Amino acid sequence: MEKYIQLLFFICLPFIGITQTYPDHFGKGQYNGLSVSSSHEMANNLALNKPTSQSSNYAGNFLSNKVNDGNINTFNATTYEANAWWEVDLGAVAIIRNIEIYNRINCCPERLDNSYIFVSDVPFTTANFDTTRRQATVDSYHIETAGDTINLAINRTGRYLRIQLAGTNYLNISEFRVLGALAQNSALSTLNGAAMMPDMAAASRFLSQATLGYNYEEIEYVNQIGIDAWLEEQFNMPPKSFLEQHLKMTNDVNTVVQHPYDLDYRHYLSFTFYQTLLERPDDALRFKVANALSQILVMSAKEFGIFFNRTYGAADYYDILYLNAFGNYQDILHDISYHVSMGAYLSSYQNRKADFGLGTQPDENYAREIMQLFSIGLNELNNDGTEKLDADGNPIPTYDNEDIRNLARVFTGLGGSATGFPNYPSLPVNFDLSFKHSNYTIPMTMYEDYHDTNEKTLVDGTILPAGRSGYEDINDAIDALFNHPNVGPFISIRLIQQLVKSNPSPAYVNRVANAFNNNGSGIRGDLGAVVEAILMDPEARDCTLLDDPKAGKLIQPLERYTNLLLAFGVNTPSGRFWFRDDQVFDFKTKQSFMRPPSVFNYYSPFYAEGDYVAANDMVSPEFQILNATSGIYYMNIIEDALKVRPFDNHTINDPNFNDGFLTTQYNPDDDPVIELGDEINIVNTQGLSALLDRLDILLCRGHLSSGTRTIIENTITQYQNNVPGYSTEDAVKDAIYFIMVSPDYTIRI
Amino acid sequence: MATYNRREFLDTLSKGCASMGVTSLLSGITNMGLLNAAAAANAPVYNQNDYKALICIYMRGGNDSFNMLVPRGISEYTQYANTRSGLAIQQAELLPINPSNVTDRLFGLHPELPDIQNLFENGNAAFIANIGTLIRPTTLTTYNDREYLPIGLYSHNDQEMLWQTCVPQSRVQLGWGGRMADILHANNANQNISMNIALDGINTFQRGNIVDGYTIESADTGSVVINGSDQNNFYENLKRQSLDNLLDVNYQNILKQAYSGAVVGAKNNSLEFSAAITNAPAINTVFPNTDIGKRLQMVAKTISARDNLNVSRQTFFAAQEGFDNHRAYGDHSTRMTEFNDAVKAMYDALVEMGMENQVTIFTMSDFGRKLVFNGQGSDHGWGGNATIIGGAVDGQKIYGEYPELYLGNSLDTGGGRIIPTTSCDEYFAELALWFGAATSDLDQIFPNINNFWTPTADNGPIGFMV
Structure with missing residues (x-):
C-alpha cells in the first residue's frame, strides 16, 4: 500500500502583518x-x-x-x-x-x-x-x-x-x-494559475472558520476587502428572525398540505434551516455562531412530537442564540432560563418548592446543567482555561450538591404565561397549565405560591435572603453565575473549539477570555468581541502554526454537508429546500439540525480519540460521533449528494400517507441538483489540474496534499481513458468526492 | 505495517498489558497488526463450543429501578408508597415474584415486566439490589465526611462514565469491558474485528487500551460498506483502490492521522462483518420494532454469525434511551414495556440458537433515581437495582441488600438518594470471571475490587453466575 508523508507547505499565508498594497492598475x-x-x-x-x-x-x-x-x-x-x-x-x-x-x-x-x-x-x-x-x-x-x-x-x-x-x-x-x-509539490500547482491564490487560500480558511459554507465568489470577496472589513460588515448585518422564517415556512407548507392543524410539524425546523441557509443569508457569521451556541446552550428538539407550538418554541429559542450571537452572554443566560422550551426540556417549567403534603422536593435538573454546561463548568479555571489545583494537585470543584440544592430552590415557581397556538385557547392559565399547551414564545412567568422563599446560598457565597420574589432570586442567581470568573475561559474554550480548533493553547484561551471579561469598553460578556477575538487571534490566522501537529479540528458532519451545498449551490425546480435531515443524519452521521441526543450535545468537549489523540494529551470532540458506521455513511452521503441528489425534497402531500398525521412527502418532480456548471467549464477550458486548483482553494483551504492530488488526478485520468461515456461532469463529481472524504478536507487546520 | 498505539495507560493496568506487549494495537476500527496475531498464537484459543457473550443493556438517563423491583409486603410497601408519593405503583398492580433466597420480605415487579417475571420465576433471571458506583464501602457517616466519594455524584455524564469505567475516583477514558478485552482478545481467532461490538455509536465501556469497540448499526447487515463495494467493474475497483491510497496515509497532523485511522479501519472491517452476517443462519424469533428491540435483534444476528466471524468471546453494548424521567412519568412505563419485550425476544432468540447458557444479558444505568416526587417525575439518585438474564444465571434470586425506602433511613443521603451497598466492581467482576478473566486479572480490570472482595479461586464476589 502506498504511503507517503504529507508535505506541509505554508500555502496559507497570513493576512495580518502584511502591509499591503493598493492595487496597481497593471499589477499587484x-x-x-x-x-x-x-x-x-x-x-x-x-x-x-x-x-x-x-x-x-x-x-x-x-x-x-x-x-x-x-x-x-x-x-x-x-x-x-x-x-x-x-x-x-x-x-x-x-x-x-x-x-x-x-x-x-x-x-x-x-x-x-x-x-x-x-x-x-x-x-x-x-x-x-x-x-x-x-x-x-x-x-x-x-x-x-x-x-x-x-x-x-x-x-x-x-x-x-x-x-x-x-x-x-x-x-x-x-x-x-x-x-x-x-x-x-501541490503547493506549486496550488499557486500556479492565479496571482492571488495564496490569499485566496487564507480567505477560504477564514471563511471555513466563520461560516457554515461559502462559494468561490465569497472567497474572492473576502480576499478583496480583507477580513477586518468582512467582519465589520457581518457584525452590522441586520438579522432575520429565525422564528419569522419558521412561520413563513409553515405558511408555505400549508399551501402544499391544506390541513394546517393536523400537520406533522416536527420537520419544519430543518426545512426552515436549510431553506434559509441555501438561500445564502447575508449574515453567514451569525449563522455560524448561532450554530455553535446551540451546541453549548443545548435545547434539543429531538424528543419533540408533532405539535406546532413546540417547534414554534424551538425556533423562538434558536432566536435567542441567533439574535444575540454578537450580543451579551448575560442576556442569553437570562432569556434561556425563562424560555418555555428550556423549562420543558430541563424540567424547570412547573418546578415547585418542596411540598410536604405532596411529598415533593424541587427538581435539580436545570440548576445542575446551568452550572455544569452553560456557565461555570465542573472545576475552577484559570483565565487561560487550565484547571486550578489545590495543595494536593487536584482540581477544585466549582460546586457541590448543596449548591445544586440551593440553586434548585431558586428555580422554583416558573410556569406558563399563556396558552399556545393553535389548539388550546380555552385552558385556564395557571401553574397547572402543561408545557404542552403553553405558548412557547412568551417567557415563563413566576407563580410566587410555588416559589421557595427560604434563604439560599449561591455557589459564590452570595446569600439570597428569605422572603424575596421569585424573579429577584432567579435574576440574582443568574447574574452571580454570569459574573463567576470561570465563565470567560469556559465559554471561550467551547467557542474556539466550535469555530477554530480543538486544542487551543492556554495563551489563546486567555486572550479570548480577556475579551469576554472586558470588551475594551468595560463590558463583560460581549459575544461580538469574543467572536472577533477568536477569529482575529494569531492562533487562528497565523500560518506559522499550520504545521503544529496538534492544530485543527474535525469539521462536524452537519457542517461538512452544508459546506458541500454552499460551495457549489443547489437548485430545485420549485426553489424549495424542504430537507428532513433528521431522517438521514440522526441515524447515519449522528448530527442533524438542533437535535442533539441530550443536553450533553452530540459530543463532549473532552472526548479524545483513543489511538492518536488521547496519547498526545489532546481532545477531539467531533470524533465521538465518528465511528465505523458514521465514517462510511458520510462518504456515501457525499457521493449520493453529487451523483443521485443532495436530499429528498419533501414538497408534496401524500394522500396515501396514513399514520394519522398529514405530512409532506418526497417529491420526485422537485429534485435538488448541486450546481457544478462553473467547475465543468473550468475542466473544459483549462483542464483537470485547474479544477483541482480551484477545489483546493474552495474545499481544502489550500491544503490539498500532493499525495491526495496525485491520486485524484491519476484516478480521473484513468476513468477518462477507460470508462465509456465518462463525462466532464463525472470527473468534477469524482474530484469533489475524493477531496471531501480525504483528511485534507475533513480536518480543518 | 502496524500502527503503534500510544493510548492512555492506567498505572494499575500496565502489568497485564505489558505481558502482551505494550506496542501492540487493536482498535476495533483499525486493523490489528501482526504483533497481536503473534500474541494470539501463544495463547490458548478457545474453541467455538466455548463461545460466550455478554450483552450490556445500558438504560440511558437513570432507570427508576426502585419502581422496577418494588417491596410488596404491607409495611415495606407503605413506606415505599409514602416516600414515592405520586410515583408509587399501586400494590395490586405489582407482578409478584418469589425469590428463592429471600424468605422474610415480599417483592414485585413493575406491571410492564411480565416476561421478566417469567424469566425470574423460571430461574433464568436475577436482580442485584441497591448497586452503584463506589470506591470503597460507604456509610452515611463517610458520605457526610466526603470520604472516598465517586466524582460527579447524581450527574448524568459522570455517573454514566463511572458505571462503564469502574474507576469512580477519576475521569478516565477506558472502560472495564475494554480492559477485560485487552486481556482476553488474543483468544479470538479473528483479530480483525473487535471482540467488543457497539450498537449505534461508541461507548466508554468497551474502550480498552488495545481493544476498542467496533460500531455496528441495528439495520441490515450491521456494518456499513462504501457505495459500490459489491460491484466488480473498472470504475468501482479503481475507486476502492484510490480510496485505499488516499486514506491510508501517515500524517504529521494528529487529527488527520486519527481520522485516517478511523475510516481505514471502518472501511476494511465492514466488508468482512457484512459478509459474516449475510451468511449467518437466520433467526426466526420476532423482535419488537423499537430501538432497543432492533439493537438486540442485530446482537442476535451477530451471535448467529459467530462461526463466520470465527470468534469465541464477544461483548455487546446496546443502549436503551429515555430513562431521564424528570417529568412525564408515564414514559417510565413505556421504557419498561420496551425493555420487557426486547429482552424476551433476545432470550427467545438465544434459546432458538441453543445459546441461552452461553450468553448473559445484564443491565447498567446512570443511577437509580431519587425516591421523592418532584411533582412531575423524579430526580437523579445513586444506588439502584440491576437485572441479569441468562441460562448461566443462578436465577430466581435477589442478590445484595434491598434497602429500606423510608426517608431518613441509614442509607438516605437526602430525599431518597440511597447509598449503594453493593459495588459495580463486585457485579462486573463476577461477569468477568464467568466470561473468562482469571482471578488474577481482576485487579487490572477493576482497580478497586480489593476494597470490596478478596479474589479467591472458587467463587465470584456475589455468586449469581452458576
Missing part, C-alpha cells in the same frame, strides 16, 4: 516605503548566486552578480539610463514569501525610489518597462521611497524577478534576497 501592489512585515521564518535566500543580468554595465567591478553574492558590502551599477533594470533567474519556480532589498549604503539610496519589482513564473518577454507591467503572468510591486532596506511580502510563485526604474538613473543594489521555498 505598491510599496509605500514603510516597514513591511518580515516573514515568519527565514527561509533560504533563493536568489543567492543565481544567474543575473542587467540593462547595462557601468564598470567591471559593478556587474550584476554583485547583487546576489551574499555580500552586503558589494553592489552593482548600470549606466545612467531610462528604465535601468536588474534581473535574476531562480532556476525553478519557487514559492516566494518575501523579497529583501539592501540599498547601496555609502551613497544615494534615492536612486531606487520610484522603481518596480516584477515577479513571474515564466520569462519576461521584453525589457520594455510598460510592456512588462502589462505582461499577463507578471505581478508588479511599486517602491515609492526605498530607504535603506526594503522588505516586501510577495506570497506567490515565481522564477524570474526584475527590479526596474520607472524613471532615469543609475541602478545600484547591495543585495537582493528572495526568501521562500522551491516548490516541489
Whole structure:
C-alpha cells in the first residue's frame, strides 16, 4: 500500500502583518516605503548566486552578480539610463514569501525610489518597462521611497524577478534576497494559475472558520476587502428572525398540505434551516455562531412530537442564540432560563418548592446543567482555561450538591404565561397549565405560591435572603453565575473549539477570555468581541502554526454537508429546500439540525480519540460521533449528494400517507441538483489540474496534499481513458468526492 | 505495517498489558497488526463450543429501578408508597415474584415486566439490589465526611462514565469491558474485528487500551460498506483502490492521522462483518420494532454469525434511551414495556440458537433515581437495582441488600438518594470471571475490587453466575 508523508507547505499565508498594497492598475501592489512585515521564518535566500543580468554595465567591478553574492558590502551599477533594470533567474519556480532589498549604503539610496519589482513564473518577454507591467503572468510591486532596506511580502510563485526604474538613473543594489521555498509539490500547482491564490487560500480558511459554507465568489470577496472589513460588515448585518422564517415556512407548507392543524410539524425546523441557509443569508457569521451556541446552550428538539407550538418554541429559542450571537452572554443566560422550551426540556417549567403534603422536593435538573454546561463548568479555571489545583494537585470543584440544592430552590415557581397556538385557547392559565399547551414564545412567568422563599446560598457565597420574589432570586442567581470568573475561559474554550480548533493553547484561551471579561469598553460578556477575538487571534490566522501537529479540528458532519451545498449551490425546480435531515443524519452521521441526543450535545468537549489523540494529551470532540458506521455513511452521503441528489425534497402531500398525521412527502418532480456548471467549464477550458486548483482553494483551504492530488488526478485520468461515456461532469463529481472524504478536507487546520 | 498505539495507560493496568506487549494495537476500527496475531498464537484459543457473550443493556438517563423491583409486603410497601408519593405503583398492580433466597420480605415487579417475571420465576433471571458506583464501602457517616466519594455524584455524564469505567475516583477514558478485552482478545481467532461490538455509536465501556469497540448499526447487515463495494467493474475497483491510497496515509497532523485511522479501519472491517452476517443462519424469533428491540435483534444476528466471524468471546453494548424521567412519568412505563419485550425476544432468540447458557444479558444505568416526587417525575439518585438474564444465571434470586425506602433511613443521603451497598466492581467482576478473566486479572480490570472482595479461586464476589 502506498504511503507517503504529507508535505506541509505554508500555502496559507497570513493576512495580518502584511502591509499591503493598493492595487496597481497593471499589477499587484505598491510599496509605500514603510516597514513591511518580515516573514515568519527565514527561509533560504533563493536568489543567492543565481544567474543575473542587467540593462547595462557601468564598470567591471559593478556587474550584476554583485547583487546576489551574499555580500552586503558589494553592489552593482548600470549606466545612467531610462528604465535601468536588474534581473535574476531562480532556476525553478519557487514559492516566494518575501523579497529583501539592501540599498547601496555609502551613497544615494534615492536612486531606487520610484522603481518596480516584477515577479513571474515564466520569462519576461521584453525589457520594455510598460510592456512588462502589462505582461499577463507578471505581478508588479511599486517602491515609492526605498530607504535603506526594503522588505516586501510577495506570497506567490515565481522564477524570474526584475527590479526596474520607472524613471532615469543609475541602478545600484547591495543585495537582493528572495526568501521562500522551491516548490516541489501541490503547493506549486496550488499557486500556479492565479496571482492571488495564496490569499485566496487564507480567505477560504477564514471563511471555513466563520461560516457554515461559502462559494468561490465569497472567497474572492473576502480576499478583496480583507477580513477586518468582512467582519465589520457581518457584525452590522441586520438579522432575520429565525422564528419569522419558521412561520413563513409553515405558511408555505400549508399551501402544499391544506390541513394546517393536523400537520406533522416536527420537520419544519430543518426545512426552515436549510431553506434559509441555501438561500445564502447575508449574515453567514451569525449563522455560524448561532450554530455553535446551540451546541453549548443545548435545547434539543429531538424528543419533540408533532405539535406546532413546540417547534414554534424551538425556533423562538434558536432566536435567542441567533439574535444575540454578537450580543451579551448575560442576556442569553437570562432569556434561556425563562424560555418555555428550556423549562420543558430541563424540567424547570412547573418546578415547585418542596411540598410536604405532596411529598415533593424541587427538581435539580436545570440548576445542575446551568452550572455544569452553560456557565461555570465542573472545576475552577484559570483565565487561560487550565484547571486550578489545590495543595494536593487536584482540581477544585466549582460546586457541590448543596449548591445544586440551593440553586434548585431558586428555580422554583416558573410556569406558563399563556396558552399556545393553535389548539388550546380555552385552558385556564395557571401553574397547572402543561408545557404542552403553553405558548412557547412568551417567557415563563413566576407563580410566587410555588416559589421557595427560604434563604439560599449561591455557589459564590452570595446569600439570597428569605422572603424575596421569585424573579429577584432567579435574576440574582443568574447574574452571580454570569459574573463567576470561570465563565470567560469556559465559554471561550467551547467557542474556539466550535469555530477554530480543538486544542487551543492556554495563551489563546486567555486572550479570548480577556475579551469576554472586558470588551475594551468595560463590558463583560460581549459575544461580538469574543467572536472577533477568536477569529482575529494569531492562533487562528497565523500560518506559522499550520504545521503544529496538534492544530485543527474535525469539521462536524452537519457542517461538512452544508459546506458541500454552499460551495457549489443547489437548485430545485420549485426553489424549495424542504430537507428532513433528521431522517438521514440522526441515524447515519449522528448530527442533524438542533437535535442533539441530550443536553450533553452530540459530543463532549473532552472526548479524545483513543489511538492518536488521547496519547498526545489532546481532545477531539467531533470524533465521538465518528465511528465505523458514521465514517462510511458520510462518504456515501457525499457521493449520493453529487451523483443521485443532495436530499429528498419533501414538497408534496401524500394522500396515501396514513399514520394519522398529514405530512409532506418526497417529491420526485422537485429534485435538488448541486450546481457544478462553473467547475465543468473550468475542466473544459483549462483542464483537470485547474479544477483541482480551484477545489483546493474552495474545499481544502489550500491544503490539498500532493499525495491526495496525485491520486485524484491519476484516478480521473484513468476513468477518462477507460470508462465509456465518462463525462466532464463525472470527473468534477469524482474530484469533489475524493477531496471531501480525504483528511485534507475533513480536518480543518 | 502496524500502527503503534500510544493510548492512555492506567498505572494499575500496565502489568497485564505489558505481558502482551505494550506496542501492540487493536482498535476495533483499525486493523490489528501482526504483533497481536503473534500474541494470539501463544495463547490458548478457545474453541467455538466455548463461545460466550455478554450483552450490556445500558438504560440511558437513570432507570427508576426502585419502581422496577418494588417491596410488596404491607409495611415495606407503605413506606415505599409514602416516600414515592405520586410515583408509587399501586400494590395490586405489582407482578409478584418469589425469590428463592429471600424468605422474610415480599417483592414485585413493575406491571410492564411480565416476561421478566417469567424469566425470574423460571430461574433464568436475577436482580442485584441497591448497586452503584463506589470506591470503597460507604456509610452515611463517610458520605457526610466526603470520604472516598465517586466524582460527579447524581450527574448524568459522570455517573454514566463511572458505571462503564469502574474507576469512580477519576475521569478516565477506558472502560472495564475494554480492559477485560485487552486481556482476553488474543483468544479470538479473528483479530480483525473487535471482540467488543457497539450498537449505534461508541461507548466508554468497551474502550480498552488495545481493544476498542467496533460500531455496528441495528439495520441490515450491521456494518456499513462504501457505495459500490459489491460491484466488480473498472470504475468501482479503481475507486476502492484510490480510496485505499488516499486514506491510508501517515500524517504529521494528529487529527488527520486519527481520522485516517478511523475510516481505514471502518472501511476494511465492514466488508468482512457484512459478509459474516449475510451468511449467518437466520433467526426466526420476532423482535419488537423499537430501538432497543432492533439493537438486540442485530446482537442476535451477530451471535448467529459467530462461526463466520470465527470468534469465541464477544461483548455487546446496546443502549436503551429515555430513562431521564424528570417529568412525564408515564414514559417510565413505556421504557419498561420496551425493555420487557426486547429482552424476551433476545432470550427467545438465544434459546432458538441453543445459546441461552452461553450468553448473559445484564443491565447498567446512570443511577437509580431519587425516591421523592418532584411533582412531575423524579430526580437523579445513586444506588439502584440491576437485572441479569441468562441460562448461566443462578436465577430466581435477589442478590445484595434491598434497602429500606423510608426517608431518613441509614442509607438516605437526602430525599431518597440511597447509598449503594453493593459495588459495580463486585457485579462486573463476577461477569468477568464467568466470561473468562482469571482471578488474577481482576485487579487490572477493576482497580478497586480489593476494597470490596478478596479474589479467591472458587467463587465470584456475589455468586449469581452458576
